[in-house]
Amino acid sequence: MDDQLYGTRNKRGDWAPHGRSEIAPFWAWPPQFLKVLKWIPGFVWPWNAFHMATALLWWYFVVPDIETMKTLSWGWAAWLLGVNWLAALAFYGFYEWRFYVRKVQGQRFKYHHKFPSEQPSDVFWFKSQNIDNFLRSFLVSIPLWTLVQVIFLWSFAKGSVPWLRWADHPLYLAALVLVAPAIHEVHFFVIHRAIHTKWLYKWIHSIHHNSVNPSPFSSLSMHPVEAFLYHAVALWHLVIPSNPIVALFQLHMAGFGAINGHLGFEKLELTDALSMDSHAYTHYLHHKHFEVNFGGDGLIPLDTWMGTWHDGSKEGDRLMQARYEKKLERINRRNNGRNDGRRKETPPSPHE
Ligand SMILES: [Zn+2]
Ligand SMILES: [Zn+2]
Numbered sequence: 001m002d003d004q005l006y007g008t009r010n011k012r013g014d015w016a017p018h019g020r021s022e023i024a025p026f027w028a029w030p031p032q033f034l035k036v037l038k039w040i041p042g043f044v045w046p047w048n049a050f051h052m053a054t055a056l057l058w059w060y061f062v063v064p065d066i067e068t069m070k071t072l073s074w075g076w077a078a079w080l081l082g083v084n085w086l087a088a089l090a091f092y093g094f095y096e097w098r099f100y101v102r103k104v105q106g107q108r109f110k111y112h113h114k115f116p117s118e119q120p121s122d123v124f125w126f127k128s129q130n131i132d133n134f135l136r137s138f139l140v141s142i143p144l145w146t147l148v149q150v151i152f153l154w155s156f157a158k159g160s161v162p163w164l165r166w167a168d169h170p171l172y173l174a175a176l177v178l179v180a181p182a183i184h185e186v187h188f189f190v191i192h193r194a195i196h197t198k199w200l201y202k203w204i205h206s207i208h209h210n211s212v213n214p215s216p217f218s219s220l221s222m223h224p225v226e227a228f229l230y231h232a233v234a235l236w237h238l239v240i241p242s243n244p245i246v247a248l249f250q251l252h253m254a255g256f257g258a259i260n261g262h263l264g265f266e267k268l269e270l271t272d273a274l275s276m277d278s279h280a281y282t283h284y285l286h287h288k289h290f291e292v293n294f295g296g297d298g299l300i301p302l303d304t305w306m307g308t309w310h311d312g313s314k315e316g317d318r319l320m321q322a323r324y325e326k327k328l329e330r331i332n333r334r335n336n337g338r339n340d341g342r343r344k345e346t347p348p349s350p351h352e
Contacts, residue, residue, distance in 0.1 A: 001273075003015060003108045003109045003267075006109070006266065007109075007266065013113030014113050015111055015266070016281075016312065017281060017312060020311035020312050020313040020316065021281060021297070021298065021312050022298065023309070024039065024043075024298055024299045024301070042277070043181075047260060051249055051252040052177070052249050054087070054256065055251075056245065058252075059244065062079075062080065062083050063080075063248075064076045069154055070158045072150070077146065084146050085138060087256075088137070088142055091259070092220075095259060096130075096215060096217050099263070099265060100116070100215050104269075105269050108269065112213040112264060115215075116213055116214075117129075117130060129211055129213075129215070130215070133211060133215070134217045136207070136221040137219070137221055140227055141230075141231075144224060144231055145254070147231075148231040148232055152234055152235060152244065152251075155238050156244045161238045162241045162242075164243050166243065173243055173246060176242060176243075180250050180253065182299055183233065184233055184296070185295050185296045186300055186302065188230070188254075188296060189294055189295035189303075192205075193294050195226055195229075196294065203223070204223040205226060207221065207223045208222050209287065212288065215262065216259050219258035219259045219261070220255070230254055231251060233251075234248075234251035260279045261282070261296075262280065262284075262287075263278040263280040265278055266280065281312055285310045285316075291320070291324070292320055
């Protein structure tokens with residue numbers, strides 16, 4: 001496929017899509033029914049459908065029986081961890097191997113002009129982003145993903161929270177499935193915004209941001225605190241009346257869905273004519289510029305409301321720069337008050 005039809009490449013070799021990222025169309029006023037109708041297939045397919053399919057697979061073939069799960073034990077927890085490890089290896093490994101090791105698509109539709117393997121750095125374990133990201137994902141994040149899974153399965157099994165049955169509450173549970181991506185987005189935005197504050201960033205979130213040029217294995221490369229809080233989104237289903245399948249769907253949206261922002265390519269070519277949209281650009285801009293797009297794709301447009309949305313356009317760049325200059329002014333004004341104007345400070349600049 002010719003990526004020049006869909007975007008432009010700058011002198012450095014970074015590719016950017018034409019147009020701008022748009023928030024979910026149902027926020028538009030006056031309502032745009034046709035746009036909403038056109039948006040629905042992309043909301044369902046392929047990613048949310050995949051997360052629901054894997055939730056069902058886990059429920060019917062992986063999750064132990066209820067009697068076993070009434071008692072906490074290392075046995076069934078280790079089984080779930082083993083399956084999650086294998087599944088994550090197959091899922092993340094497939095994209096990493098196809099697009100970053102075999103490089104079947106070369107640079108086509110790739111946002112960053114380099115591959116992480118070409119950029120060794122001291123910030124990573126063994127100076128390698130790939131090894132660092134892989135080890136952090138598999139030794140830290142996936143065990144914590146499993147911990148969250150064990151907590152909610154055990155709670156449902158021993159009856160400490162309401163377990164609504166599909167036969168009794170089909171409409172409510174179906175609605176909850178549709179709302180789950182919004183729960184994900186709000187939960188992610190809130191914890192993500194919190195770990196971007198000065199101290200939490202330094203101690204926790206900077207690990208994830210070491211990957212300025214993310215690849216699939218960067219998705220779950222996190223500090224343990226972030227990894228737990230991120231997957232803990234599924235624990236909302238212990239607060240809201242729910243069902244373990246919906247909680248699994250919510251968990252997989254976090255565990256597997258983290259890949260969306262870190263694919264590094266706009267389109268993933270499957271055949272010469274067929275491709276899949278990655279939905280990666282919004283979060284790629286977060287890794288690049290650091291102070292924009294704290295949420296997801298704008299299903300709940302918290303970034304728009306908070307003034308941190310970057311839609312990928314020149315205007316988005318301009319707004320980001322204006323915010324940065326305002327912040328600089330604010331900091332200098334504060335310091336001038338404190339130091340009689342003798343000292344000036346510069347806030348961390350958005351990454352270039
Ligand atoms: Zn961040
Ligand atoms: Zn990220």
